[in-house]
Amino acid sequence: MPIFLEAKLLVWLSPLHRESWLWACPELEEKPYAIVPSPIDPSQFYDMKLPREGVICVTSLFEFKGRKNVLQWARDHPGQEITCAGGNPLPNEPLPPNCRDVGQISPWQVNETYNKHKAFLHLPATPQPFDRTVSEAYLAGCDIIGNKLIGALSYDWFKSREEVAEHCGNSSKLFWEKIEEVLND
Incomplete structure (x- = not known):
């Protein structure tokens, strides 16, 4: 202190x-x-106008990033296909059937991966300082499924992609x- x-x-x-x-x-x-x-860098995250389906989450299978919340959301929405990227620290714990763990994504594939999904899921369990993946996915055209513990969403200007691009x-x-x-x- x-x-x-x-x-x-x-x-x-x-x-x-x-x-x-x-x-x-x-x-x-x-x-x-x-x-x-x-x-x-907003030039790295943009809408590529690709066909979109399902939901993506990145690093959300880590406990402090909201693992329990994400898995509960998946169980509550069995009709939603969820791609989980960024690693699974508990690979022996089964994921709901509508979740698919794809592991790490190379940095140059992140924007395209976001662009293949309609929404980005992030439900942290503790207050997060910013959570840049939320802003990246938003700039790439994803709708955000989140909660009040995401720092990026606490900004007044997180209302339009143009404002997020400008500020970040x-x-x-x-x-x-x-x-x-x-x-x-």
Whole structure:
């Protein structure tokens, strides 16, 4: 905690990220801060106009990313085919019959993989600072099936793909502007 209290600037990845920390450490309320989204290159995530079907989740089979929530959602929606990418840390625990584990996806196939699916499923069990996969999938044209624990969704501007592209695409610039302000004080 001392490192936070002595920091010249606290950088949060989303409003939810900051709120979660303030709930646990209210003494951070008065510290200077910036809220800067995770940087995403919007030219890498776009709608390719491919035929779409089913739902995809990425890294959601990890416990802290909402494994139980995702598997319950799958059981509650047996008619939805769900592609699970990013690894399964419990391969001996059977998945519902409508889930298919495809393992890791190479980075250059991620946009195309999103584009083959109608929706992106992410139901974390704990507050997540940002969850960039949600923004990537959204930019690629997926509808989002999520909950209130996704940092990216706590931004007021997460309403249109254009705004998400603008804010995430300019976040590196914003980050360095905030750092420069602190260094120049």
